[in-house]
Amino acid sequence: MATPFTYDAIPGRVVFGAGSRHQLPDELDRLGAGRVLIVAGEQEDAIAAEIGAGIGDRVVGRFSGVVQHVPVEAAAEAVDLVRSSAADAVLTIGGGSATGFGKAIALEVDVPIVAVPTTYAGSEMTTIWGMTSGDHKQTGRDPTVKPVVVVYDPELTVSLPPAIAGPSGMNALAHSVEALYGPGANPVISVVALESIRSLVAALPAVCRRPDDLDARSDALYGAYLAGVALATGGTALHHKTCHVLGGMFNLNHGDMNAVVLGHAVAYNAPAIPELLERIGRVLGIGGDEVPGALFDLAASIGAPTSLEAIGMPADGLEEAVRRVVVEAAANVRPPEQDGIRQMLDDAFHGKRPA
Numbered sequence: 164m165a166t167p168f169t170y171d172a173i174p175g176r177v178v179f180g181a182g183s184r185h186q187l188p189d190e191l192d193r194l195g196a197g198r199v200l201i202v203a204g205e206q207e208d209a210i211a212a213e214i215g216a217g218i219g220d221r222v223v224g225r226f227s228g229v230v231q232h233v234p235v236e237a238a239a240e241a242v243d244l245v246r247s248s249a250a251d252a253v254l255t256i257g258g259g260s261a262t263g264f265g266k267a268i269a270l271e272v273d274v275p276i277v278a279v280p281t282t283y284a285g286s287e288m289t290t291i292w293g294m295t296s297g298d299h300k301q302t303g304r305d306p307t308v309k310p311v312v313v314v315y316d317p318e319l320t321v322s323l324p325p326a327i328a329g330p331s332g333m334n335a336l337a338h339s340v341e342a343l344y345g346p347g348a349n350p351v352i353s354v355v356a357l358e359s360i361r362s363l364v365a366a367l368p369a370v371c372r373r374p375d376d377l378d379a380r381s382d383a384l385y386g387a388y389l390a391g392v393a394l395a396t397g398g399t400a401l402h403h404k405t406c407h408v409l410g411g412m413f414n415l416n417h418g419d420m421n422a423v424v425l426g427h428a429v430a431y432n433a434p435a436i437p438e439l440l441e442r443i444g445r446v447l448g449i450g451g452d453e454v455p456g457a458l459f460d461l462a463a464s465i466g467a468p469t470s471l472e473a474i475g476m477p478a479d480g481l482e483e484a485v486r487r488v489v490v491e492a493a494a495n496v497r498p499p500e501q502d503g504i505r506q507m508l509d510d511a512f513h514g515k516r517p518a
C-alpha cells in the first residue's frame with residue numbers, strides 16, 4: 164500500500180540544455196521584461212558580458228558586488244540599484260551566492276527573478292533565502308524569492324574548475340541524500356532525489372577528470388537541478404545541520420565541508436534508514452551498507468577534501484561542535500547522541516573512511 168503523504172509542489176519554469184542561454188531573450192519577452200538588471204559577481208564577468216550582449220538594450224545595469232552569504236549591507240546596495248534603474252526583471256548569473264542576491268532583492272522589490280546557475284548549489288529551485296548580519300546568518304522561506312524562470316546551460320559550467328566543481332557536486336549530492344529522510348520527504352521527491360544521485364555519482368568523476376567533457380557537465384548540472392528540487396521540499400537533516408554548525412564556528416568552505424561530512428552523517432543515520440540505503444545502493448549498484456563508504460570514496464576520487472582537519476577545523480573545537488550539533492540536529496531521523504556524534508565528528512576530522 165502506498166504511504167499517505169502531503170505534497171505542496173513548488174512551481175517554476177525550467178529551460179535546460181547546452182546553449183539554452185540563447186533562449187534568454189525569448190524568456191524575457193514571455194515575462195514582458197524590457198528593463199533587466201544583471202546580478203553577477205566580478206569573477207563571472209566574461210559570462211555576464213556574453214549574456215548581456217545577447218539580451219541587448221534591455222540591460223539597464225549590473226550589480227557585481229556578489230559575495231558569499233549575502234551580507235545585508237551589500238544586499239541593500241543591490242536593492243537600491245534595482246529601484247534606481249527602474250528594472251522590471253533581475254537576471255542572476257553565477258553560483259548560489261549570485262542567486263542569493265536575487266532572492267534578497269525579491270524580498271524587498273516586486274520584480275521577477277530569472278536565474279542562470281553556473282554551479283551545482285541548487286538554490287534557484289528553493290524558496291529558502293539567507294542573509295548575513297555580522298557573524299549571524301539568518302534564513303527563511305518565502306515563495307516570492309524563488310526565480311520564476313531558471314535557464315540551465317551546461318556550457319556555462321565548463322569554466323568551473325575541478326576544485327570548485329567537485330565539492331559543489333558533493334553539496335548537490337548531499338541535498339538529494341538528505342531529501343530522502345528530511346522533514347519534508349515524500350515518495351515523489353524520493354524518485355527525484357534518487358535520479359539526482361544516479362546522475363551526479365555517474366558524472367562527477369568525469370567532470371573533475373575532463374573539465375571540457377560537456378556530456379558529463381550536462382549530467383552533473385541535471386543532477387544538481389534535481390537536487391535543488393529535492394532540497395526545496397525534502398529539507399535537510401544531520402548532514403546539513405552539522406555543516407551549518409561547522410561553517411558558523413570555523414568559517415569553513417561550504418562545498419568542502421559537504422564533501423567531508425556526507426559519508427559520516429549517512430553512516431551515523433544508517434541504523435535508522437536501512438531501506439533508504441538499500442534504495443540508494445540499488446541506484447549505485449552496491450549494497451545499502453556500502454553507501455557511506457562509497458560517498459567517502461567518491462569525494463576522495465574527485466580530489467575533494469576528506470578530512471575536517473585538512474580544511475582548517477581546529478582540533479580544540481571538536482567538543483563544542485559536538486555539543487552544538489546535538490542541539491541543532493535534534494529533529495534528525497536518528498536522534499543525535501553525544502557519543503555517536505563525537506565519533507562521527509572525530510572520524511570526519513581525521514579523514515577516516517566510514518565503515
Ligand code: NAD
Nearest residue numbers: 206232258259260261281282284286289291319320322323
Ligand atoms: P558561490 O556562488 O560563492 O560560487 C563559488 C565560486 O565559484 C565563486 O568563486 C564563483 O565566482 C565561482 N564560479 C561560479 N560559477 C563559475 C563558473 N561557471 N566558472 C568559474 N567559476 C565559477 O558558491 P556556491 O557553492 O555556488 O553557493 C554557495 C552559497 O549558496 C552558500 O552561501 C549557500 O549557503 C548558498 N545556498 C543556498 C541555498 C538555498 O536554497 N538558499 C541552497 C544551496 C546553497
